[in-house]
Amino acid sequence: MSAGGLARDCMSDALHLVCPHCQAINRLEAARLAEAPRCGQCHRPLFAGEPVELTAASFARNIQRNDIPVVVDFWAPWCGPCQMMAPQYVAAAVELQPDVRVAKLNTEAEPAVAAEFTIRSIPTLVLFRAGREVARQSGALGKSEVVRWVRGHLG
Numbered sequence: 001m002s003a004g005g006l007a008r009d010c011m012s013d014a015l016h017l018v019c020p021h022c023q024a025i026n027r028l029e030a031a032r033l034a035e036a037p038r039c040g041q042c043h044r045p046l047f048a049g050e051p052v053e054l055t056a057a058s059f060a061r062n063i064q065r066n067d068i069p070v071v072v073d074f075w076a077p078w079c080g081p082c083q084m085m086a087p088q089y090v091a092a093a094v095e096l097q098p099d100v101r102v103a104k105l106n107t108e109a110e111p112a113v114a115a116e117f118t119i120r121s122i123p124t125l126v127l128f129r130a131g132r133e134v135a136r137q138s139g140a141l142g143k144s145e146v147v148r149w150v151r152g153h154l155g
């Protein structure tokens with residue numbers, strides 16, 4: 001929490017954003033966030049209309065190198081509540097981006113990442129800021145609950 005003010009000061013001009021497609025780190029003016037920015041390397045949109053699927057290979061880079069907060073939905077294909085929440089989470093992504101990077105992690109495909117973050121039940125949402133966990137919550141949420149939960153922790 002104490003890092004919040006510091007991060008905001010550093011973010012006044014340029015932001016670093018990890019491309020969800022090629023993982024290149026883009027540097028762009030904060031004011032350009034809302035202008036549907038594209039990756040300087042692969043030229044694809046830095047914000048798609050849906051959550052970014054993270055893997056063990058891309059997880060740390062996305063958590064640590066994005067200057068915007070990152071929210072991750074830890075889920076699994078066999079989990080009923082996760083399936084119910086999925087379209088709600090997509091709708092939340094549309095609303096939260098580009099202020100927040102909205103991502104997901106398949107705990108069945110990437111159990112090592114789930115273990116590293118001590119995920120005990122799914123779905124679990126974890127909010128990261130400047131590489132550190134700032135909040136987590138377990139259980140399926142609707143779209144507006146996700147948006148409210150994320151924004152409530154970013155103040």
Ligand SMILES: [Zn+2]
Nearest residue numbers: 019022039042
């Ligand atoms: Zn790219």
